[in-house]
Amino acid sequence: MIAFFRLNDPYRLIGIFLLLLVLRLPALLGWIPALQPQLGWMVLGENLAAGDSLYEGIWDNTGPFAAAVYWLLDALFGRSLLAHSLLAMLVVLIQAAQFNLMLLNFRAYNENTYVPALIYTVLAHLFYDFYLLSPPLLCLTFLLLALRNSFKVIAGMGKDESLFFLGAYIGVAAGFYLPALAYLPALLFALLLFTGTKPRQYLLLLIGAALPLVSITLYFFWQDNLQNYYFSYFLSLSIFGTDNYLSTLFLLGLATIPTLFFLVGLYRFSSRNYTITQTRMQQAIFYFLIAGLIAIFFSAERSGFHLLLLVPAWAFYISHYLLLIRQHFKAELIFWGFCLLLVALNVLVLTRMVPELDPYIDTERLHVQPRPEQELVEGKKILSLGRDLSLYQHARLATPYLEWRLATRQLSELNYYDNLVDAFSYFHLDTPQVLVDDAGIVPQLFERMPTIASRYQQSSRFPHVYVLREKGVAAEDN
Known part of the structure; x- marks a missing residue:
């Protein structure tokens, strides 16, 4: 495999496409379990396509550009897992190609090769939630374009427009995933160290980064939705608390295999002679990793797919390590060993073949769980109060309360008159047919809103479930 992609032949990208198709088969054939983040994005797209406004008609902290993608997919295909999977595959293909062509154009290695695209493609399947069409995946396309422009400036080929677009690409990436703004100071630092960029040009870069974000802000200002935009969009930063799908220990375990290979590649870089430009690009990639x-x-939510942000740096250094191995058989052996480790990791997590690892593998929060209330809510408009989105798999969201961290800021503080009025309005205008009270706050809600409470009957089978009465008669539990 390494020998095949080591040749400098653009047609090797066809091989990348075929490899990607094979690696994506589990998602395309529906073998990957349903995951909560994807379900949340699909519910978001569904409600936006139905006419709800982002951050006002539906409360979520997804970036506006990513939300627009989910809206468009639902408008075209409905709740289609296949559409999400195909678009995610296309995005990875584009990223692998642009990553490799960038390294070729700036001669980042001492040989021209398509091995970086190969390693990038393999690393983009590190864990099974990497298959998702996530905001980090979408924003990474523009971060790679920003990295390309930084390489252009470092190589002495960049002009004023290169710096402007470098900032603009980061601004667009932040429109998909707000924490991507961390790349702005990192690349600014690289330019400050390695180039003679003038203060005027730095100002141009900052204007480029601000332009997409100012445009987004003006849009929500014109929609009279600025306050909701501020509290929802900027709540996508963990300074307001996190909602982890996977534990920090588990995420560190996922990153262990590529990090070990990355460290070996980093060491091998330090033991070779390179041009000044190559050395500067290597350091810029390292800042990209930081x-x-x-x-x-x-990030307010953490799961395996957030590690996608580390894939370019991992792929850069691991490719270098493999390219320095002159014995082709040894390079192939190491590459296939690396691939087998990644496959074994996913198999172990999905099948729980090793019971001793169960205390360290906690994916319950990540997966959509089967619930006994599913039959009761199927095909209805419901509100599930709590972090678990599983019941929305076969139901639609009523009221704007999709993201629980945002919803609880209002629903747990109904002593404030504005919160009470808004909550009453939401329940009155978009009344849920079923209320599922995982958080245990419905009694408090009903106490503050007796007219809403009078419309519901507690389920006889599930004490935490409340069913809307129909024409004065309680709806049947089934």
Whole structure:
């Protein structure tokens, strides 16, 4: 495999496409379990396509550009897992190609090769939630374009427009995933160290970064939705608390295999002679890695797919390590060993073949769980109060309360008159047919809103479930 992609032949990208198709088969054939983040994005797209406004008609902290993608997919295909999977595959293909062509154009290695695209493609399947069409995946396309422009400036080929677009690409990336702003100071630092960029040009870069974000802000200002935009969009930073799908220990375990290979590649870089430009690009990639770690730290939700932000740096250094191995058989052996470790990791997590690892593998929060209330809510408009989104798999969301961290800021503080009025309005205008009270706050809600409470009957089978009465008669539990 390494020998095949080591040749400098653009047609090797066809091989990348075929490899990607094979690696994506589990997602395309529906073998990957349903995951909560994807379900949340699909519910978001569904409600936006139905006419709800982002951050006002539906409360979520997804970036506006990513939300627009989910809206468009639902408008075209409905709740289609296949559409999400195909678009995610296309995005990875584009990223692998642009990553490799960038390294070729700036001669980042001492030989021209398509091995970086190969390693990038393999690393983009590190864990099974990497298959998702996530905001970090979408924003990474523009971060790679920003990295390309930084290489252009470092190589002495960049002009004023290169710096402007470098900032603009980071601004667009932040429109998909706000913590991507961490890449701005990282690349600024690289330019400050390695180039003679003038203060005027730095100002141009900052204007480029601000332009997409100012445009987004003006849009929500014109929609009279600025306050909701502020509290929802900027709550996508972990300074307001985190909601982890996977534990920090588990995430560190996922990163262990590529990090070990990365460290070996980093060491091998330090033991070779390179041109000044190559050395500067290597250091810029390292700062790119640090920015990815900072972005993950500030992310309000953490799952395996957030590690996608580290894939370019991992792929850069691991490719270098493999290219320095002159014995082709040894390079192939190491590459296939690396691939087998990644496959074994996913198999172990999915099948729980080793019971001793169960205390360290906690994916319950990540997966959509089967619930006994599913039959009761199927096909209805419901509100599930709590972090678990599983019941929305076969139901639609009523009221704007999708993201629990945002919803609880209002629903747990109904002593404030504005919160009470808004909550009453939401329940009155978009009344849920079923209320599922995982958080245990419905009694407090009903106490503050007796006219809403009078419309519901507690389920006889599930004490935490409340069913809407129909024409004065309680709806049947089934």
